[in-house]
Amino acid sequence: MAICNKLLNSLPPEELRTIAPHLEEVALHARQVLHLKGIPIEHLYFVEEGLVSVFAEIGEGEVVEAWLIGREGLVGLPVLLGGAASPFRRVVNVGGRALRIPADRSILMMEERPAFRRLILRYAQAVTVQSAQAGACANRHSLHQRLARWLLSAEYRLGRNELPLTHALLSRLLGTRRASVTVALGKLEAAGIIRQRRGEITILDRDRLEAAACNCHRIIKAAYDRIVADPDA
Amino acid sequence: MPRFFFHVSDGSTVFVDDEAVELESVAAARDYAIRDARDLMCRDEEGDGNWSGWRILVRDEDGNDVLAVSFLDAVRGAAGGEPGGG
Numbered sequence: 033m034a035i036c037n038k039l040l041n042s043l044p045p046e047e048l049r050t051i052a053p054h055l056e057e058v059a060l061h062a063r064q065v066l067h068l069k070g071i072p073i074e075h076l077y078f079v080e081e082g083l084v085s086v087f088a089e090i091g092e093g094e095v096v097e098a099w100l101i102g103r104e105g106l107v108g109l110p111v112l113l114g115g116a117a118s119p120f121r122r123v124v125n126v127g128g129r130a131l132r133i134p135a136d137r138s139i140l141m142m143e144e145r146p147a148f149r150r151l152i153l154r155y156a157q158a159v160t161v162q163s164a165q166a167g168a169c170a171n172r173h174s175l176h177q178r179l180a181r182w183l184l185s186a187e188y189r190l191g192r193n194e195l196p197l198t199h200a201l202l203s204r205l206l207g208t209r210r211a212s213v214t215v216a217l218g219k220l221e222a223a224g225i226i227r228q229r230r231g232e233i234t235i236l237d238r239d240r241l242e243a244a245a246c247n248c249h250r251i252i253k254a255a256y257d258r259i260v261a262d263p264d265a
Numbered sequence: 266m267p268r269f270f271f272h273v274s275d276g277s278t279v280f281v282d283d284e285a286v287e288l289e290s291v292a293a294a295r296d297y298a299i300r301d302a303r304d305l306m307c308r309d310e311e312g313d314g315n316w317s318g319w320r321i322l323v324r325d326e327d328g329n330d331v332l333a334v335s336f337l338d339a340v341r342g343a344a345g346g347e348p349g350g351g
Contacts, residue, residue, distance in 0.1 A: 175308050200284055210284070211301035211321070212308055215273050218280035230283055 036103050036191060037078040037131060039155060042260040047147045055131040060084070060124045066107055067122040075132040076108035082128020083190055085201075087121040095121060096204045099162065102189025104256050105155060111135045112142050112152050126196050154259040161255035169248040170207065178206055179216050180245035181252075183226070183235060188253065193235040220244070268326050269294045271301055276318025285326070294323050295332055302339035316340075 035041050040048065040055075060082045067073050069089070077084070083102045087095040098120070101107050107130070110118040133141075141148045169178060182205055186195045199217065203210040217233065220226045225241050227234045235241055242249070266287040271294075273280040288294050298321040306316055316336040323331045 198284055199282075208308065209301055209304040210286075211271055211273055211280075211282070212304050214282055215280045215305060218273075218278070222278070 035131070036080040037106075038104050038256075038260060039106055039151060040078050040131065043151060044147050047145055050145060051133070051141060051148065054133050054137045056133070058130055058132050060128045060130050062124055062127040064124040064127075065121065066124065067118065067120070069119055069121050070117050072116045073108050073111050073118070073135050075134055076106055076111060076138045077130040077132045078106045079103050080129045080131060081191065082124060082130070083126040083186070085123050085125040087123065089119070096207075097125070097201060098205075099166070100125060100186065100189060100205075102186075103191050104189050105159070108135065108138075109152075109156060109159065112138060113156060125201065126190065151259065158252075158255040158259055162252045165248050165251050169246060173246040173248065175206060175208055175212060176216055176219075176244060177246040177248075179213065180220075180241050181249040182206065183233065184238070184241055184245055184249050185252070187235055187238075188256075193238070195233045195235070196231055197233055198231060269297070269331060270324045270326075271298055272322040272324065273301070273305065274318075274320045274322055276320075279322070291331055295334065298323050298332070298334040299339045302334055302336045306336060306340070 035048075040051075043051070055078070057080075058077075060077075060079070066075075066077060066084060079102050081103065083100045084107050085097040086099050086101065088098040089095050101122075107122050110116075142152060143149075169181070173181075179202065182202065183195065183197075186197060187193050199210050199213045202217075203213045206213065217226065217228060220241070221228055223240070225235070225237045225244070227236055266289055268285040268287050270282045270285045272282050286297065288297060301321050302319070305319075319336040321334045321336075321339075323333065325331050
């Protein structure tokens with residue numbers, strides 16, 4: 033089985049063999065709802081291709097994307113940390129595919145397989161680092177820095193440098209109006225760092241995009257890279 | 266509801282909106298454009314604070330000019346906006 037998901041890929045082979053029979057490959061369609069707020073989670077999804085939005089509620093019936101999950105992670109972490117549900121809705125943003133596992137089977141894996149448990153806890157740590165760092169970043173850093181960070185993050189999570197992200201989505205992720213994102217992206221494009229075609233942003237010069245991003249990008253990425261780098265930590 | 270496109274011009278470059286927004290009326294579009302202008306001005310970290318020449322150009326789905334809001338008018342108050350573009 034050729035697997036793209038970075039979490040599954042970092043499991044020792046014998047552990048992967050144990051979990052494989054319980055993994056079902058499913059398609060992910062844009063706008064497909066995977067988890068609803070407060071409803072018990074039935075399946076966890078290890079994303080292979082595509083992006084899933086995690087929506088946070090910010091007003092009466094009003095939600096915005098808080099972050100995006102791709103092949104660096106899994107959808108449904110609360111189940112593995114002891115909760116049945118979560119306050120967030122999770123919806124597919126960019127279609128693709130995933131390997132899904134029933135929630136109760138994943139809980140058994142946590143209880144019975146130490147390598148899987150260590151992996152999930154390191155992943156949870158990476159998500160914690162991301163949450164805290166992103167919060168500090170949003171308070172301090174400029175829109176240009178945060179936009180560059182999100183484009184790099186999306187590339188890492190999607191596994192390709194053509195990003196089907198709308199200005200509307202980016203504006204919600206960044207907490208700004210769409211026009212400000214349009215201007216910021218236009219300036220990156222004028223500088224030759226990205227190219228834009230209808231609905232798709234292509235990163236042309238990753239070095240200069242990294243130079244434009246704040247250091248938060250490296251801090252968050254290092255937390256995710258650490259999951260893979262420490263097999264027995 | 267009609268859809269409107271909100272392009273941003275700095276006097277020489279136009280940053281194109283190709284996603285559009287559904288709004289109730291031209292009046293709502295003017296309000297939206299004013300908010301866009303104010304957001305851009307208050308977020309400006311690298312610029313020189315010189316907003317003369319900057320405008321929001323509002324067009325309809327057929328590409329016709331609906332109105333334009335100069336950034337300086339957006340600061341001065343609610344009545345900013347010239348109907349029909351220009």
